[in-house]
Amino acid sequence: MSNVIRHFVTFLSPRRGLAIAFFLTSFIELTVLSLAPLSFKFMIDYAIEPGDRNAFFLILGILGSIGACGVAAGLISDRLLATILAEVQQQLRRRLFSHLQHLNMERFQASRAGEHVSRFTVDLPAIEGAMMSMMTIGLQSVAVVSISVAILFTLQWSMALLILAGASLIYLGPYLLSRRARRVYGAYRDELEAMTGDVQENVRGQMIIQGFHVQQTQIHKFEKRLQQLFIRHVHYNVTNASLDRLPIISLLLVNFSIIGFGSYLALLGQITLGTLVVFFTIYTSMGNAVYNLTAILPSFASARVSLERLSEMLTDEEKQQAEQKDSAALQPCPEIIADGLVFRYPGKEPALQGISFTIPAGTTAAFVGPSGSGKSTILQLILGLRQPSGGRLTVGGIDILHVDAESYRSRVGTVFQDSFLFRGTVKDNILIGRPDASMEDVVRAAEQASLHEFITGLPDGYDTAVLEDGTNFSGGQKQRIAIARALLREPYLLLLDEITSSLDPLSEAAVTHTIQNRSKKRTAVIISHRLSVINTADVIFVMNEGRLVDSGRHDELLRRCPLYLQMWKQQDEDHLNMMKKETWTS
Numbered sequence: 001m002s003n004v005i006r007h008f009v010t011f012l013s014p015r016r017g018l019a020i021a022f023f024l025t026s027f028i029e030l031t032v033l034s035l036a037p038l039s040f041k042f043m044i045d046y047a048i049e050p051g052d053r054n055a056f057f058l059i060l061g062i063l064g065s066i067g068a069c070g071v072a073a074g075l076i077s078d079r080l081l082a083t084i085l086a087e088v089q090q091q092l093r094r095r096l097f098s099h100l101q102h103l104n105m106e107r108f109q110a111s112r113a114g115e116h117v118s119r120f121t122v123d124l125p126a127i128e129g130a131m132m133s134m135m136t137i138g139l140q141s142v143a144v145v146s147i148s149v150a151i152l153f154t155l156q157w158s159m160a161l162l163i164l165a166g167a168s169l170i171y172l173g174p175y176l177l178s179r180r181a182r183r184v185y186g187a188y189r190d191e192l193e194a195m196t197g198d199v200q201e202n203v204r205g206q207m208i209i210q211g212f213h214v215q216q217t218q219i220h221k222f223e224k225r226l227q228q229l230f231i232r233h234v235h236y237n238v239t240n241a242s243l244d245r246l247p248i249i250s251l252l253l254v255n256f257s258i259i260g261f262g263s264y265l266a267l268l269g270q271i272t273l274g275t276l277v278v279f280f281t282i283y284t285s286m287g288n289a290v291y292n293l294t295a296i297l298p299s300f301a302s303a304r305v306s307l308e309r310l311s312e313m314l315t316d317e318e319k320q321q322a323e324q325k326d327s328a329a330l331q332p333c334p335e336i337i338a339d340g341l342v343f344r345y346p347g348k349e350p351a352l353q354g355i356s357f358t359i360p361a362g363t364t365a366a367f368v369g370p371s372g373s374g375k376s377t378i379l380q381l382i383l384g385l386r387q388p389s390g391g392r393l394t395v396g397g398i399d400i401l402h403v404d405a406e407s408y409r410s411r412v413g414t415v416f417q418d419s420f421l422f423r424g425t426v427k428d429n430i431l432i433g434r435p436d437a438s439m440e441d442v443v444r445a446a447e448q449a450s451l452h453e454f455i456t457g458l459p460d461g462y463d464t465a466v467l468e469d470g471t472n473f474s475g476g477q478k479q480r481i482a483i484a485r486a487l488l489r490e491p492y493l494l495l496l497d498e499i500t501s502s503l504d505p506l507s508e509a510a511v512t513h514t515i516q517n518r519s520k521k522r523t524a525v526i527i528s529h530r531l532s533v534i535n536t537a538d539v540i541f542v543m544n545e546g547r548l549v550d551s552g553r554h555d556e557l558l559r560r561c562p563l564y565l566q567m568w569k570q571q572d573e574d575h576l577n578m579m580k581k582e583t584w585t586s
C-alpha cells in the first residue's frame, strides 16, 4: 500500500499547487465532519439537560455556520480533485503512448496482441480509481479516525482503547488478505489481456478465417480461453466478496462489545449520558470510516498490479537518461561496414553467424538468398531496430549499438515487406516520410514511385481517405505509397525489403529505375527475390543459412557462385513458365 501511495505522491508532485489547495479544502471539510458528533455532547450537556433555550439556539447557530463552511470547502475540493485526476490520467496516457513509440522490436514481439491496449483500457483506469479512492474515502477515513481517536481519549481512555482495538480488528482481516488479492487480481488481469488479444487477432484475421471457413475452430479455441478466464473470474469475485465480508463480521463483533462495555460504564455512573451518546456516535462514524478504508483496499490491490505492469514505463525515462547515445546525424553517402556480425533471436539458433562485409559509400548493394537466410535481419540491424548479439556494425562511421535513433533515422528511408498504411489520407501517409514537406515534394515522390497518375485518377486525389490497415488499396498500391513515403525523406540511406513483390512488371521496372538512378548522396541496400531487380547493383551479397557465401557483381556471381546461378536459372525458368501460361490462356 505504501508503495502505491508513493507512486501517487509522485504523480501529484508536478501539480503541487492544485494538490495543496485540495488538501486544505478537504481538511476543512473533514474537520467539520469529524467534530460533528461533539455537537450532541454540547446540546445534551449544555442545552437539553439544563433546559437552557438560549444555549440551544446559540449552539444551533454556531453548528449551522460551521456546517455551511464545511459544505463549501467540500464543493471546492471536489472540483480540484476532478481536475487533478484528469491531469494525472492525461499525463500517464501521454507517457505510456510515448513509451510505446520507443519500445524495441524484441519487446514488441515478446508481447501479446492485447497487452499494450489493455495498459490504456484497464491499468490506467484502475490507477485513477485507486487515486480517487485514496483522495476521497481514504483521506476522509484517516482524518475521521485520527480526530475521533483524539476526542475519545480526552473523554475516557478505557473506552477509547476498546474502540481503537475494535477498529484495528476491522482493518486486520482485509489487510491480511491483500497479498493473496494481488495475486488473484494479477492472474485475472493477465487472462483478460489474453482474451483481448485473441479478439483483436480474430478481427484482424477475419479474411483468412472466413476464407478457410474455420469459424468453428476459432469458436472452440475461444471457448477454451473463456474457460480459463471463468476460473480466474470466479477467484476474483470470491476475493472481492471476502474483502467486503470480513470487515462486516468484525464490525458486528466490535459493536456488540462496545454497546455492552459503554452501557456498563454509564450504569456504574463513570460516564455521563452525553458522553455515552458521543462515544456511540463517534464509534459509529469511526467504524464506518475504518470500514470504508477496508472497502478501498481492493482498488489499491488492483492499482498495485497495474503499477507493476506499468513499471517498465515508469522507469523508462531514468533509463533513457542513463544511456549515452551517439547523436551524430547521418552523413550523405554513408559507408556500411559489418565485422563478424552475429545476431540471435531470443531462444533461437543465430540468424546471422559472423558476417563481414563493406558497402562502399554511395553504392547500391543487394542481399539475395533463400528464404530464412537472414536478409531482412541484416536490414533491421542496419536500421538499428535490433542490436547485434556480437561483432560490429557501423553506418557512416556511427556504431549502430550506440546510435541515437532519432538523429540517425531522420535520413534513412525504409520500405518494409509489409507496407502498412495509417488511417488518414493518401497525402498523410506519404507525408510520414517528411511531415514538413511541401505538396510539390509529395507529388515528386509519388511520381518517382509511379504513383502520381493513379492518385490523380482517384475521386479525391491526394486527399482520398485511407481506411484502417489500408484495406481500400491493393497490395501493389500500398507498396508504392510506402515507396513514395521513403523517397520523400530524401534519404542518405535507402533500405528496401522486397519492395517489388506486389508490383506489376511495368511498375516494377519504373520503381527499379528510380531507385537505381540514385542521387550522388545516397547509399542503397536492397533485398529482393527477383534477381532482375538487383542485377545492376554495384555489389550483390549471397546469403545462405545465416552466412555470407559470396559477393560480387551479377556477371561474376553467375560465373562462380553455384547458389546464385541456381537462383537465376530458377527465376528464368519460372519466368518462361509464366510467359507460356499467359500465351496459353490468352
Ligand SMILES: Nc1ncnc2c1ncn2[C@@H]1O[C@H](COP(=O)(O)OP(=O)(O)OP(=O)(O)O)[C@@H](O)[C@H]1O
Binding pocket: 109, 345, 346, 348, 351, 369, 370, 371, 372, 373, 374, 375, 376, 377, 378
Ligand atoms: N521475429 C523473429 N523471431 C524469431 N525468429 C525470427 C524472427 N524473424 C526472423 N526469424 C528467423 O531468423 C531467420 C532469418 O530470418 P529473415 O527474416 O532475416 O530471413 P530472410 O532471408 O529475410 O527471409 P525471407 O526471404 O523469407 O524474408 C529465420 O530462420 C527466421 O525464422
